[in-house]
């Protein structure tokens with residue numbers, strides 16, 4: 001859920017891309033990459049970790065070209081690694097993406113069956129393959145992207161580039177922000193305004209369901225269905241610091257406002273649209289154990305511990321299973337009674353909370369499997385747990401937690417309802433009512449936040 005930057009114009013693209021990505025560093029990331037078109041081909045450079053690692057790679061292997069795309073990744077599908085870092089190249093096309101492609105599993109299976117070589121573990125790579133297949137060795141990037149988008153479900157800010165069309169980027173948006181910076185003989189794409197303020201203050205904002213054809217000649221906006229949308233740029237007067245906060249006074253307010261989207265992302269694909277059931281394939285390997293579990297031991301620290309307090313009520317109410325909640329720092333030092341008939345649920349935003357990790361190890365020593373609720377892919381706790389339910393809150397900068405906490409609650413509700421269904425202990429009417437209430441929450445939060453000014457008054 002991190003940063004994207006794109007450039008077309010007369011400058012060397014790599015410099016614009018790196019400076020833009022630097023301005024997005026506050027969004028947090030685990031890896032980064034850039035790609036340019038040069039001499040009719042695409043070149044990609046990627047590195048895990050800090051942006052400086054990518055800068056180091058570029059110093060050794062510089063990139064020419066004045067059309068390019070760059071990305072900082074906050075992994076949602078597939079661990080942080082060079083291979084999973086964006087941009088993803090398939091054939092003639094290279095793509096960067098922020099968001100989650102919900103239906104990537106069936107798409108990936110179809111691509112494999114058609115003989116495509118899928119190189120990463122990400123949900124994103126299906127997009128570059130689909131566009132490349134639509135391009136069919138030449139083609140028109142706009143038409144091909146449009147045809148690929150029609151097959152995608154989920155949230156995305158995507159930028160695509162073709163080796164056949166230097167000087168052109170196609171960008172599309174659904175439920176993840178995209179802003180286009182309009183310059184003189186050059187144009188820019190980014191996930192957030194600060195990335196572009198050094199170059200232009202004239203910004204054009206895409207709405208959900210729109211894509212833009214961005215070239216040195218100009219920017220043309222249209223709907224996914226192909227209807228042209230007249231849109232003029234707006235002049236942004238924010239200073240760079242305010243821009244980082246999306247115009248809000250501070251990160252706390254910004255993140256409060258990000259809750260509806262974070263909750264949608266956490267629940268995305270986990271409530272079946274046809275049956276309304278909770279589906280958690282992440283827990284498949286533990287299903288037999290969960291059916292027999294006699295108790296749930298929840299362990300967490302700080303904010304996550306508060307989510308765990310609610311979790312106890314959730315497990316008791318929806319799954320009729322006794323639940324207890326402990327602080328990680330207490331749990332690891334007491335001689336708890338835990339056996340292979342129990343299930344441990346640990347909660348940690350970062351997945352690095354040392355006391356919680358120690359409690360997880362105690363549980364595993366005693367034969368109790370552990371489900372982790374984490375926000376950071378491939379973190380220590382996520383790697384050690386027997387199953388992980390990721391919240392998709394994105395990075396949280398404010399120390400007072402907001403979206404990290406509420407997405408933990410959503411994950412606990414999903415888990416409690418799932419366990420209730422699996423054990424057959426939940427009443428059908430209660431289940432239907434709870435799931436319906438859960439999916440309405442993002443919208444209710446949105447409506448509540450719309451009252452901000454009245455509350456302030």
Ligand code: GLU
Nearest residue numbers: 001002074076077098099
């Ligand atoms: N879902 C994509 C991935 O895991 C994009 C993540 C992002 O938004 O940074 O690679």
